[in-house]
Amino acid sequence: MTYYSGHPRILIAVDCIIFGFDGTDLKILLVKRAFEPEKNKWSLMGGFLQPDEALDEAANRVLKQLTGLEGVYMEQIHTFGDPKRDPEERTVSVAYFALIDIQQYEQQLSEDYHAEWFLLSKKPRLIFDHDNMMALAQKQLRYKAAIHPILFELLPQKFTIPQLQSLYQGVYNTVFDNRNFTRKLLSTGLLIKQKEKDKGSSKKGAFYYKLDKRKYKANFQAFLNFVPKPDKFL
Amino acid sequence: MTYYSGHPRILIAVDCIIFGFDGTDLKILLVKRAFEPEKNKWSLMGGFLQPDEALDEAANRVLKQLTGLEGVYMEQIHTFGDPKRDPEERTVSVAYFALIDIQQYEQQLSEDYHAEWFLLSKKPRLIFDHDNMMALAQKQLRYKAAIHPILFELLPQKFTIPQLQSLYQGVYNTVFDNRNFTRKLLSTGLLIKQKEKDKGSSKKGAFYYKLDKRKYKANFQAFLNFVPKPDKFL
DNA sequence: CCAAAAGTGTTCCCGATACACCCATGA
DNA sequence: TCATGGGTGTATCGGGAACACTTTTGG
Numbered sequence: 001m002t003y004y005s006g007h008p009r010i011l012i013a014v015d016c017i018i019f020g021f022d023g024t025d026l027k028i029l030l031v032k033r034a035f036e037p038e039k040n041k042w043s044l045m046g047g048f049l050q051p052d053e054a055l056d057e058a059a060n061r062v063l064k065q066l067t068g069l070e071g072v073y074m075e076q077i078h079t080f081g082d083p084k085r086d087p088e089e090r091t092v093s094v095a096y097f098a099l100i101d102i103q104q105y106e107q108q109l110s111e112d113y114h115a116e117w118f119l120l121s122k123k124p125r126l127i128f129d130h131d132n133m134m135a136l137a138q139k140q141l142r143y144k145a146a147i148h149p150i151l152f153e154l155l156p157q158k159f160t161i162p163q164l165q166s167l168y169q170g171v172y173n174t175v176f177d178n179r180n181f182t183r184k185l186l187s188t189g190l191l192i193k194q195k196e197k198d199k200g201s202s203k204k205g206a207f208y209y210k211l212d213k214r215k216y217k218a219n220f221q222a223f224l225n226f227v228p229k230p231d232k233f234l
Numbered sequence: 235m236t237y238y239s240g241h242p243r244i245l246i247a248v249d250c251i252i253f254g255f256d257g258t259d260l261k262i263l264l265v266k267r268a269f270e271p272e273k274n275k276w277s278l279m280g281g282f283l284q285p286d287e288a289l290d291e292a293a294n295r296v297l298k299q300l301t302g303l304e305g306v307y308m309e310q311i312h313t314f315g316d317p318k319r320d321p322e323e324r325t326v327s328v329a330y331f332a333l334i335d336i337q338q339y340e341q342q343l344s345e346d347y348h349a350e351w352f353l354l355s356k357k358p359r360l361i362f363d364h365d366n367m368m369a370l371a372q373k374q375l376r377y378k379a380a381i382h383p384i385l386f387e388l389l390p391q392k393f394t395i396p397q398l399q400s401l402y403q404g405v406y407n408t409v410f411d412n413r414n415f416t417r418k419l420l421s422t423g424l425l426i427k428q429k430e431k432d433k434g435s436s437k438k439g440a441f442y443y444k445l446d447k448r449k450y451k452a453n454f455q456a457f458l459n460f461v462p463k464p465d466k467f468l
Numbered sequence: 469c470c471a472a473a474a475g476t477g478t479t480c481c482c483g484a485t486a487c488a489c490c491c492a493t494g495a
Numbered sequence: 496t497c498a499t500g501g502g503t504g505t506a507t508c509g510g511g512a513a514c515a516c517t518t519t520t521g522g
């Protein structure tokens with residue numbers, strides 16, 4: 001007999017808010033729920049915590065099921081425990097957000113789960129409290145990206161400065177001055193200019209940059225200030 | 235039969251990291267665990283999530299049991315789910331931190347739970363992963379207090395600027411320049427000077443201030459900058 | 469009158485912002 | 496040649512940091 005008898009055991013879920021960047025737009029990955037209740041409605045990708053599985057493991061497992069990707073940047077954001085949040089049975093859900101480079105994402109897998117990328121502005125209504133989770137994830141993403149260089153996690157190995165700016169603008173849903181943005185960015189010393197250009201989006205072409213991973217890891221904790229007028233956060 | 239059969243139900247706990255300020259030092263409230271396993275060892279105050287109880291409710295219930303206080307500032311910080319974190323039975327724990335004014339705290343209740351305030355530097359080793367929780371709470375407190383005026387939650391209604399400075403210095407374990415600190419503080423417009431002085435800690439005495447609650451609430455989201463050289467955060 | 473803490477101003481510098489024109493190229 | 500997006504420099508301003516002396520009063 002355990003010392004903890006008399007206390008309820010409860011279902012625990014993990015839900016992932018998956019942000020992706022395709023080189024132009026910031027998007028979110030949603031799935032059509034495959035089982036009851038709320039079958040066939042749009043939802044975050046989630047799953048139940050298994051015995052002997054850590055929370056982070058569960059989140060990574062769920063992410064891998066959906067995208068095939070491993071080693072992706074993930075972070076726990078909040079745990080939702082309203083007793084009525086899932087009408088079927090009480091479930092406490094631990095929400096994670098993940099940042100992925102859409103170009104690395106294996107398209108075919110989305111078929112299996114009816115997964116689809118949505119522009120943030122065109123996201124459908126989600127089941128349960130997933131809209132709240134989503135909103136919180138966005139807030140935290142803004143909060144954190146204003147201070148830490150996490151948005152690099154969304155970029156391919158080679159990227160251009162205009163792409164990066166467009167990513168930041170997507171996250172903050174605003175427009176930055178490109179001169180100031182470039183200057184701040186380069187002043188971090190985190191970027192290594194390449195010789196090739198990306199000719200995809202303009203005639204002149206934009207130079208590719210790579211991330212200096214050594215410095216990136218060393219400076220990850222550093223306090224940056226990419227975002228002008230740090231208005232209202234979290 | 236539920237749609238969710240086949241998934242494990244798991245114990246869920248809530249643990250509170252309770253920071254307090256006595257006018258001089260920043261402290262943390264710990265209890266001697268009253269039951270097995272690890273009975274009589276120092277631990278965070280915690281409890282199990284009850285049926286039909288939201289997570290925040292559980293955290294407030296636990297806090298009230300220990301301190302008798304309600305309406306205290308509390309915030310969820312992280313959920314810990316290592317399968318082996320509690321050797322007795324798998325338990326996922328949602329950690330909260332709370333900020334309280336020690337002078338408001340009813341001393342007598344501590345008896346019932348063998349609770350004791352500890353200086354952060356003199357904290358004993360805690361059970362399970364509570365030391366980790368504690369460390370994370372401290373990090374988050376620093377992180378957040380650098381940006382938001384949450385440390386006011388730890389103060390009594392009337393407080394002096396030297397007290398406030400000593401609180402900030404306790405949180406960041408460092409020393410600030412008092413001229414710069416005072417100027418920043420007053421420039422927020424959040425403080426209302428009182429006519430009386432606190433003669434407790436000096437011969438000259440320090441003027442009391444009160445918080446302008448209206449402005450406090452309005453500006454809570456504002457971006458401040460109390461902490462010099464925002465070094466390494468979270 | 470002395471010790472101990474409270475209170476107060478100025479200077480300097482860096483970093484954020486605002487702002488506009490030239491460049492390279494493919495069509 | 497022209498339209499499109501890429502790339503760059505300067506001037507101003509505000510806020511943060513460094514820094515030391517005077518004030519008060521109980522003992």
